[in-house]
Structures are given as C-alpha cells and as structure tokens.
Amino acid sequence: MRIETVWLGRGGQGIVTATYIIANAAILDGFYAMANPEFGAERRGAPVKAFLTISKEPFDDQEPVKTPDVVVVFDDKLIEPMRFAIDAAKPGGYVIVNTAKKPEEVKRLVGRNDVYLVVLDAIDIARRHVKLDVPNGPLAGAFAKVMGFPRLESIRQAFENQLGKAVEENFAATKEAYETAVVIPPERVDPTAKPRGIISTTSAFLTGPYELVGWAEVNKAGAVYPGTSLPYTTGGWRIDKPVIDHSKCIMCRKCWLYCPDDAVIEAWKEIEGPRGRKIRMKAIEFDYNYCKGCGICADVCPTGAIQMVREI
C-alpha cells in the first residue's frame, strides 16, 4: 500500500503543519510516511503545495506526486487555479475541499464524478475551537475519516509532538471534522482509466505570469525591467470579505486611511432620492481584486457600517 497525496493551500493556513501532523500520526501508527513541502516566497497568502506520501513499506524516494490518490484543497478559490492538480487525482481517489459552500455546489465546481468528494467547513470548525483561521486540524480529521487512518488518538499525539500547545483545541477541531465531513461517493469509477491530468515538476504556481523560456532568452543577470504588479491580484487570499451598509456610512474615510492594500475606494454611486430623483454621490466601495480580507476596515469603522462576511 502506498498513498500519495497533494495538499494545496496558501501561506499561513498551516498546510505544511497539516502534512507534518498526518505524517507524524501515521508514523505513530506504524506506517512509513514522508511530508514533503514545496516552499516558495515565504509570504502569507501565497499559494503553497505540499506532498504527503504514506506507505506500509519503508521507502526513501521523495518522488514528486504526479497523480495523487488524495488531493486536499484548503480553499475553494484554489479549485480553479489548481485545476491541474484536481484533474490529476486518480479515478476512485479523494478530493477534500474546505468550503462553506453546499456539497452539490462544490461537486459542480470540482467537476469530477469519478472521485470521492469530501466537503467540510474547516474554517468554521477552526474558528470555533482554535479561534484561528487555520483549517489544518479539521482537514486532518477529514483525511483520517475517509482514509481510515491515522487513528484519532495518534493525531492527538501528533499535535502534542508537532505543536506542543493548544493540543486539546486542535484535537477537538479534528474530531468534529472527523464526525461531520460530508462524503459524496463517485458516480462511476473506471478502474482502468488514467487520471485526466498530471502535476508536472514545472507546474509550480509560484512563478507568476511569465513565459518559461530557455537560458539564452532569460534577462541577463536576472534583471527585472519595469512592469506592473496589477496582474498579481491578492483578493484570492480572503476568507472573509468586507461588506458595507451605506445607510450607516458617514464617509469619514477612516477605512480608506487604514486599508494596507489601497483596496478601499470611493466610487460614484447612483441612488434614488426621496422624491424619486436619481442622485449621483460618492460612496465607499471595496476593490475585491486586491482586498485580502484582513478586516482592519471593519475594526476601525466608527459606525459599524462595515461587516466581515464569510466568502469561502
């Protein structure tokens, strides 16, 4: 038996820790496991990929996982950009998704009917138990549920070994996910079918919108000429998004002043006046392409006009 898995998430979500926890617990259970994270720019919100391989037999190859048995997606907004990884899941394998969306909607988003789809709201569970946006414990629980290993008790011990703190809180989150994750079985599995895609060794998503060219075409000395970071939209990092109630907004612009990402904008807005007249006026809006959902605007709003609303 050899189970190959790939875990896709964003910096700060604890993806690496999640694979360490599972590997740690699997080793306690007598398996051989390697958690092999791929590091990029060490930056919160940047996409991160980690491999986790578990086997009954000893192994020493750190083979990049090309066609995983299990794909774990930490954030439903990563489904689209990391479609290549979901396509690469083996028929009859598992796709585990953290989302607040309904299972049917997730099934449509994932777009595969030949894999087990596991859906859970890991953020909600983590927030209630750990008081942090770290979905790793719940995802570990969901993993243990569908795979049948590692044992929950081993996961608890793994939290102890790996974190050494907040063990009971994390374990409670794991346990709740273990009990509540929704599993949608595949409609049909053709055991002879090959995966539709492959995770190639160059399919790293850290590169940005560049064309991969040979050494002779690369800029001399690695020079980077003026460009723009506009294509690097950071809105995908959000878990919560700010929503404004214009009737409470007094246009003090404190949110604009404090926003670290220039994502609070003043936009012209057409509203209907008291006698049915159309009036154009300025109103606070958000640039969701770049808003990372930090919530500072909601914190500083003196009238409570801005609320943070779950997005994934």
Add this chain to the structure above:
Amino acid sequence: MTAQVLAPKERKVAQRRIALTGNHAVALAVKMCRPEVIAAYPITPQTPVVERLAEYVNNGELDAEYIPVESEHSAMSAVIGASAMGARTFTETASQGLGHMYENLPIAVGLRLPIVMGMAVRTYSAPINVWGDYSDVMSMRELGWIIYLTQTAQEAFDTVIQAYRVAEDSRVHLPVVVAYDGFWTSHVLQPLEVPEDEEEVMRFAPITRSWVKLDVDRPVSIGAVGTPEWYWEIRWQAVEALRGSIKVIEEVDEEFGKVFGRSYGLAVPYRLENAELAIVTYGSIFGLVKKAVDRLRAEGVRAGALRLRVIRPWPRDLLRKLLGHVDKVVVIDRAINHGGPLYGPMAVELEATLARPVYNVLATVGMRAIDTDMIYEGALKAYRGQWVPDEVYTIGLRGGP
C-alpha cells in the same frame, strides 16, 4: 603561443623602465585604469596597494571615490553596489580577508558585474601565517570569477589592465581576480615598463559601461529573487559567459602585445618541445623552475615547464596541446587540496584534463622557502622513477613524503 616578448618594431607605445614592488605596480596599473570607486580593507600582504591608491586619490592623481570600509565584506559589497551603478571599480584582498568577503563573491558573478580584484596571495590561518601561498585564490575556483595567476610585477601590472578590458567586454561581464605571490611578488622590487602616457591605458581599456546597471533613465531591478524555475537559467548565462571568455582573454592579450609589446597567453610554456618531463606550476617560482629545466636539459634530460596563467576559465584544449606529448607531468602545487583525490588543486585538474596520472607535488606551503636545487631534485626523482604518479610528494616539508 605568444609567451615571448614581441619584437620592438611592433611596439607602439612609448614606455619607461621603472622599479616597483609588485604591490605598487598593481596600484599604478589600477590608477592608470581610472577606477571610479575603490573600496578595500588593508590586509597583509596587499596593504601597500590600498595605501598607495589612497595616496593617489588624496593627492588628486586619481579621481575616484575611495571608501575606507570597515571590513572586506563591506569592501566587496561596496564595489558590487558601485559596479551595479555602472562605475569602474577596484578592490583587493588576501587570505582571511577573502574569506570574510566570500559570501559576496558569487553575487558579483550572478549580477554579471565587471569588478576587478587584486590579490597578493596568502595562506589561511591557523596558525596565523601572513605569508604567501595560493590557498586563498584556489578557494575561488567554483564561483565563476575569471582567475589570473601572475608571475612578476610586470605581469601583474599588465594583467590588471587586461582584466578591465576582459571584464567589461559585453561578451563577458564577469568579475576578475588578478593574483600574484604575497611577498615574493608583492614585496619584491623589480624592474618594469610602464607607458609614458597614461592615456594609452584608457585608450586600450576604455570604460564600456555596457553591463546591466542601475540607471534612472532606464529603471531596472537586479538581484531580485530567482525561484527554482529561474535560478538555473540565469546562472547558466554566467557559466556560458565564463566558458566563452577564454576567446576574449586571448584576444585582449594579443592586442595588449601589439600595443604594449608584452603578451603572455593562457599558459606559458618553456622548452616543452620534445619534452619527456614537464614541471607545471604557477606564480613567482616559475623563474626557479625554468633554471631547473635548463639544468636538467644540460644533463640530457628532455625537460620542459609550463606556467598556469589563466585557470578560470580552464584552458583545457591548450593544456592538452602543450602537454599531450609529455610522458611525465610533475605538478608543483602551492596550496593544499585537503583530503582530495590528489593533494594539489591543479594536479587534480591537470589529471582530469590529460586523462592520465600526474605527479602530485606540494611546495611553498605557508611560504616555505624553495630554491632551484630543490625543484631540480624533485624533478629528478620523478624522472628516475623514485616518485610515482598519483602519490603525494612534498618539496621542503620536514619529514614529509
């Protein structure tokens, strides 16, 4: 092979003969090349270079920014920054100083900056030893710098000028180190010829400013992150540039010969025709080696010698051509390749180049004195079969093999 001094009629530039130590010859060459930024920290045995350059700047003979840095790490950092701004730069170090600037050395390569560095070679501590052997410069071989090893004050002077021309050539754009013996060249007063008109040097090696540089009119970021998808490709350009620089080094050396009347080649052969034994070495002891060869020849041994001058890029084809016919190749190394396949760095590289065993001999480590007789006796042992290839031998080590 243009190791010999060219006929006087080809000389174009009026020169005068003066007497200088190796260090002061290097300082003079640097002054004539008009670097715009000099940052260096004094360390024995190169201190007189740094002092003399500071004097030149202070008395107005050289219009350069002289940065009296607090360490070699800062010296290399400062010249990297200045070179990235498009300035012609110079620094110099040796031994522990090189070790201290080490982390910046590969950065100069990756940024493709044409920095020229002098090095009055000195061994590494401990025990503390300020004297000359080639341990320091040999530890730079893997970095991507162009490495010249020179024999005399004259050659160090000439090579500094060549180095600027090579480094700033748009086919190269790599840093260059010009090494010469600590003390045995750096502090030995010797005759040398220098151009009467310093402008000749700038005519030969004008500042090209053709490298990638920071420019307010054409903004650019250099030294940005190179993720695994990009790093290798960017570094490979430096690999290819170093490989290709061998042609430029030869071209520049030949043209230098036409203008100034002296050229050296990539390696300097001596009496190698029909030789059955060759002594290969580098640096100031080549004069002794040549005397030993003459003595061996006089006694009927068909001996020759070869001095390594450019070791990065490694002139593989030339060395095969020059040494291919020689039965016994005795490599006298002046640095220890600790625990290596052979205990001399150049012995390892020559064995790989010639694809056959060479005689591995260590000498002058920590500047242990050597004379012609000692070299002669060593060569004779190899010739008579008392020494065998691939074993480590020493010249001058008490109780040594």
